[in-house]
Amino acid sequence: MTTATIENVPAYRSRPFAWVQQSLTLAWRNIVRIRQNPEALADVTFQPIIFLTLFLFVFGGAISTSGGWRGYLPFLLPGLLVQTVVFSTMGTGVGLNDDFAKGVFDRFRSLPIARISPLIGAVLGDAVRYMLSIVILMATGFALGFRFDNGVGYGLLGLVIVLGFALSMCWIWVWLGLTMKTAQGVQGIAFLVMFPLTFGSNIFAPTSTMPGFLQEFAKYSPIPYLVNLERALMGGGPIQKPLLVTLAWMVGLVAVFAPLAIRAYRRRT
Amino acid sequence: MTTSNQVAIEAVGLVKKYGNTTALAGVDLTVPTGTVLGVLGPNGAGKTTAVRILGTLLRPDAGHATVGGYDVVREAAKVRSIIGLTGQYASVDEDMSGRRNLVMIGRLLGMSRADSRSKAAQLLDRFELTDAGDRIAKTYSGGMRRRLDLAASLVGNPSILYLDEPTTGLDPHARNGVWETIRDLVLDGTTVLLTTQYLEEADALADSLMVFDKGRVVASGRPAELKAQAGKQTLDVRPAEPAHLERVAAIVAEAVGVRPSVDVVNALVSAPVTDGTSLPVVVRRLDEAGIAVTELALRLPSLDEVFLALTGHAAEERPVDILEGVGR
Numbered sequence A: 001m002t003t004a005t006i007e008n009v010p011a012y013r014s015r016p017f018a019w020v021q022q023s024l025t026l027a028w029r030n031i032v033r034i035r036q037n038p039e040a041l042a043d044v045t046f047q048p049i050i051f052l053t054l055f056l057f058v059f060g061g062a063i064s065t066s067g068g069w070r071g072y073l074p075f076l077l078p079g080l081l082v083q084t085v086v087f088s089t090m091g092t093g094v095g096l097n098d099d100f101a102k103g104v105f106d107r108f109r110s111l112p113i114a115r116i117s118p119l120i121g122a123v124l125g126d127a128v129r130y131m132l133s134i135v136i137l138m139a140t141g142f143a144l145g146f147r148f149d150n151g152v153g154y155g156l157l158g159l160v161i162v163l164g165f166a167l168s169m170c171w172i173w174v175w176l177g178l179t180m181k182t183a184q185g186v187q188g189i190a191f192l193v194m195f196p197l198t199f200g201s202n203i204f205a206p207t208s209t210m211p212g213f214l215q216e217f218a219k220y221s222p223i224p225y226l227v228n229l230e231r232a233l234m235g236g237g238p239i240q241k242p243l244l245v246t247l248a249w250m251v252g253l254v255a256v257f258a259p260l261a262i263r264a265y266r267r268r269t
Numbered sequence B: 001m002t003t004s005n006q007v008a009i010e011a012v013g014l015v016k017k018y019g020n021t022t023a024l025a026g027v028d029l030t031v032p033t034g035t036v037l038g039v040l041g042p043n044g045a046g047k048t049t050a051v052r053i054l055g056t057l058l059r060p061d062a063g064h065a066t067v068g069g070y071d072v073v074r075e076a077a078k079v080r081s082i083i084g085l086t087g088q089y090a091s092v093d094e095d096m097s098g099r100r101n102l103v104m105i106g107r108l109l110g111m112s113r114a115d116s117r118s119k120a121a122q123l124l125d126r127f128e129l130t131d132a133g134d135r136i137a138k139t140y141s142g143g144m145r146r147r148l149d150l151a152a153s154l155v156g157n158p159s160i161l162y163l164d165e166p167t168t169g170l171d172p173h174a175r176n177g178v179w180e181t182i183r184d185l186v187l188d189g190t191t192v193l194l195t196t197q198y199l200e201e202a203d204a205l206a207d208s209l210m211v212f213d214k215g216r217v218v219a220s221g222r223p224a225e226l227k228a229q230a231g232k233q234t235l236d237v238r239p240a241e242p243a244h245l246e247r248v249a250a251i252v253a254e255a256v257g258v259r260p261s262v263d264v265v266n267a268l269v270s271a272p273v274t275d276g277t278s279l280p281v282v283v284r285r286l287d288e289a290g291i292a293v294t295e296l297a298l299r300l301p302s303l304d305e306v307f308l309a310l311t312g313h314a315a316e317e318r319p320v321d322i323l324e325g326v327g328r
Helices: A003-008 A017-035 A038-063 A068-102 A104-109 A117-142 A152-180 A185-199 A212-219 A224-236 A240-267 B048-056 B077-080 B098-108 B113-126 B142-154 B173-189 B197-206 B224-229 B240-255 B278-289 B305-311
Strands: B007-018 B019-033 B036-040 B062-067 B083-085 B162-163 B190-196 B208-213 B216-221 B233-239 B261-263 B266-273 B291-297
Touching: A017 A038, A017 A117, A017 B036, A038 A068, A068 A104, A068 A117, A068 A152, A068 A224, A104 A117, A117 A152, A117 A240, A152 A185, A152 A224, A152 A240, A212 A224, A224 A240, B007 B048, B007 B190, B007 B224, B019 B048, B019 B062, B019 B216, B036 B048, B036 B197, B048 B062, B048 B162, B048 B190, B083 B142, B098 B142, B113 B142, B142 B162, B142 B173, B173 B190, B173 B197, B173 B240, B190 B197, B197 B224, B208 B224, B216 B224, B216 B240, B224 B233, B233 B240, B233 B278, B240 B261, B240 B266, B240 B278, B278 B291
Parallel strands: B036 B190, B036 B208, B083 B162, B162 B190
Antiparallel strands: B007 B019, B007 B062, B208 B216, B233 B266, B233 B291, B261 B266
8 A cells, every 4th residue: 555545545444353553552651651651660670579579588597497598489489470460560550541541541541542452451551550560579589599399390380370360450450540539539449458458468477377257368369279279279278279260360350340440431522 | 516505514502511610601603614623712611511512522401412413412423433532631651752652543544464564654744853762751741742643533534523722832933833823724625614613723723712711601703803803903102210100191092082091009000902003103202202112012802801801800810911902
């Protein structure tokens, strides 16, 4: 097709899978933005390194029954992997809210493209951020002596599952990012939810050491199941139950929050 | 391909409410194909709400509108394929380069990668942004940013364009450049709806003008008609010596034939005039009386005065006076 013919052909063409290409284009946009704003990556680059070293050396000696921090690492790292990824999902909501505030989403909404594309594009683009945080955390862990004791295959499966969980959970933040007025508001709510969810779990210490109400709370949270699954995949242990519960949560999160997010996107003005 | 009696944009009885606030209280408007409609109004008058409805970003609570013959609610996708939005209606991404913004829009519109790139290069060239094309948009000057906004809205070759205060904050050179571009687009048959704060801009570009106030259209017509409705020109004389105010007032009264208003605080004598013919008379009399003046000016009605005349209350935003004539 030459430039001359584009001039005369209306840009809008109804193609059955146009939304796929549109979503990929918008995911590309998010990746370009990351490259142009590397400082915005602090939460997925330095934070995992700092969290791992801090928690490992501060709590390692106290919590681990044998071997000090070296004994704590195989317990902590799979848990911290879950925490890191769960925390990085909220960036998706903050970023979307920002796009809305700046009027960039109005540009997308005024174009003849599928309604869902900007949301899928945002989520896919952020998958790159999640992957980055996973890679950096694991690299730090390996440098400190962590190994996939249950085999590399299961270890990698664990990484894929945690990424999948992040991609399911981020729909909560997509929804909140589209519903709330300011990015600060999204961040405030996110921290309010994230801290009890991650610290009130078995990420740092076994829940059996905690008071009854916290154990009850942990029973109804997906985090302990995902953490147990990751520990089992990376270090050995029963897989089936935590895997089924985790997958059920992933399906549930998408089934509930993706439609809510799409509805909020349609209504937001 | 355009015939003058075709209608590009038509709205009937548009109503939009936010809670208890009525943003639009029944707006009708018609824009013939290939013409420019200027929309004037203070902040909160409903201009943006109206454009957002016509741009499919907002659904009206009542009334209906068609753009290019398509209903903005039921045939929103078709409307989107023929319109272009700029400025606060639809922003570019400030964290990406100008070129990438344009390529992204091309790709979203279904162009191939090569077509998107050549279209982006063509638009950057047209808007003299080629050198800045690879810098992120955040670093652009006000004028460059407006040109990029305009370029972004033109990727899909829209036949109907919504412009949001296209020259607010621009220096005269940049402003003339934007005006030239808009005129070129209109020559090519593009229909333009533009909001503006400047009567001068409306004069320069718009075929017809609408004044919004509190969600209603309070006046419409050609720019010249509105200005005539808004009132006549004003003659301002400010004597160097405040003690001369009374004598100046007498001279002006005699030359103009109307008793002028005397602003003692600002030492200013003002009188409404129909044209500039009384100005030489005033100059001659002042000279004969040996009265020095620091200001002697013939003013067109400012936006403030237009609003005052048309709506009965002042515009909320601080308008920029349009000064013409002598004595500046």
